[in-house]
Amino acid sequence: MASEAQTRVQQSFHQLMNDLDKSCMRNIQGEMHKCAAKCCDRTDLSMEGNHECISRCSQPLQSAQAYVEREVNAFQDRIERCVLSCQDSIKDKIGANTTDDQMKGFTAKFESCVVKCVDTHIGLMPNMLSKMRQSIQKGSYN
Template identity: 35%
Template sequence: MAEAHQARVQKTIEDMVQSLERDHIRKMQGLMFKCSAECCERPTYSMTQVHSCIERCHTPLAQAQGLVTNELEKFQDRLTRCTMHCNDKARDQFDSGAKEPAVRATMENCVGSCVEDHMNLIPSMTHRLKENLDAIPQ
């Protein structure tokens, strides 16, 4: 993928992840630490009970992080498949005798189209992630 396209996608995804972290994940982290501290403050709990309690406190955050990671992996896989298709198209064009400038232009246009298509998916992906994060019981 051309560097400018890659930088654009990366910046948008980073902004999305920072927004999710600030508005959702950070709150969950705070609740997890408070919950974990409360587990440690229970004098009647055995070491095993404290450990189990802390694990329960960590579950929502782990679910949230897994959710975000899974969604980003799917997004990256789709974008990679699209750019691989562009690469195949360019290779086929080159193999059929096209000159390098024409092949480069085809590749650039195709990758640009992939990026645009995937950039348009980010708002709905963000909305879906926010809804799913909000649905995780605390």
């Protein structure tokens, strides 16, 4: 059951990243390449100047990518903390004399808790996507 939950999170993240790519990141990439092409067209620039120009063109994309990475990492940390909380809750209930049947019950409770974490966080993804889109479109990466 926990592996199914992990698969659902991965699929949801994959969809989120595809949506973000199509709605925002590709536009920034296109602008970067257009800008870099203009740098290359400038014969007044030295080789170093051309490299600096191209580097400046890539800054918006690098900033957006760093922002997305921070947001995704923070979200993954939230899921991990939720799962660790499930684990701690179960560990607190296990005693020295815990029977196999009790352990099966604890395992089921743990898996149920993990599924709840996953469901909750998957439910947050549309808002996360919307927030990231807005930030990227504004160029605001706080």
